[in-house]
Amino acid sequence: MALKGVSIWSCSQATQLGVANSHSGNSGQIVNLRGDFGKCRKWECCCLAVLAQRATTPVEDEKPTMPVVKISGPSDGAHENDSKGFHKDLNLLPKPLTANDVSSSPSDGSKVRVAYQGLPGAYSEDAALKAYPKCETVPCDEFEVAFKAVELWIVDKAVLPIENSVGGSIHRNYDLLLRHRLHIVGEVQLQVNHCLLGLPGVKTEELKRVVSHPQALAQCEVMLNNLHVIKVGSPDTAGAARTVASNGIRDTGAIASARAAKLYGLNILAENVQDDDDNISRFLILAREPVIPGTDRHKTSIVFSLEEGPGVLFKALAVFALRDINLSKIESRPQLQRPLRVVDDSNQGRARYFDYLFYIDFEASMAEPRAQFALGQLQEFASFLRVLGCYPMDTV
DSSP states (O other), rough: OOOOOOOOOOOOOEEEOBBBBTTTBBBOOOOOOOOOOOGGGGGGGGGEEHHHHHHHHOOOOOOOOOOOOOOOOOOOOOGGGHHHHHHHHGGGGOOEEEEEEEEOOOOOOSSOEEEEETTTTTTTHHHHHHHTTTTTEEEEESSHHHHHHTTSOOEEEEEEEEETTTTTEEEHHHHHHSSSSSSSEEEEOOOOOOOOEETTTTOOGGOOEEEOOOHHHHHHHHHHHHTOOOEEEOOOOHHHHHHHHHOOOOEEEEEEHHHHHHHHTEEEEEEEOOOOOOOEEEEEEEEEEEEOOOSSSEEEEEEEESHHHHSSSHHHHHHHHHOOEEEEEEEEEEOSSSSSEEETTTTTTTEEOOEEEEEESSSSSSTTHHHHHHHHHHHHHHHEEEEEEEEEOOOO
């Protein structure tokens, strides 16, 4: 990772904070930095100019913990003709982009094109339509394909999940935020209402298996245990609904959205089957260029790393507390290039430390002086700092 020089101009003189160099994948080291915590108030008459070079970090694929099983089986002859009518038009739905489909062909600009991960009917598509009601949604088979589709001008935006109030953070997308050169320009909070779906004419008690994404299955554990069904993993909820519709197996249901039921011709056997009614997913809107920050109800997302030392993380967080800036999210991820560091200690032998990246969302705009001063002070003892985006908060 690398960081360009960051300059702070004070009322009386200019002070060079330091330069980080990157060699052979090792994190840069800041020189001439002064981390005296007692000098935090000196920044109140400063103007900040931050130029952070994009960083790249290799990312390892994260696969679902539950095995993905392809459902197959002979259809009941008595229902074979009926089932054909339910999925005869599935081939007309848009196919997800794959890595091989990614090219540099620009869109025609007729309307906003928004990429999301999954198949039509996925919750990510619902989030995209909430953000851009008249957009053209573009399904992608992987998160990274959606990132690349924006970078290569195939689409204008991407809407990807970052956390869920029940399932927690989507670590894969945190890693991809650092690897790709996109900006966060907005967020979407979506209420998740899981539905139990089945073929037309099927009753709940007939189900022997239920297929869905592993997180959706975990979020509906109480209902599924009461039904005494076998849980089968799927890459996404909409894909589970499509599998049930296309295979026409009457004893198999799916957990997906009500919109997926409509798209794939399935009946809703039960609604709101999740264990926790307050099930909310947060999505990030990504674009090639940042938005001009305002000062009203904005949020800023940053990522930084720190050198090992007593109280360093406390100092990093205190720069926000001293300026009454609320932190809405803190996430740590290991640095994949250097996950473990060994430090020599003549008295106690060799100590091992894990190197981490810290992702923080704070409720302030980069247009506000207090946010600029906070990042200026954080830069003193951060070995790496990057602003991922400043964007309006979704309060709906």
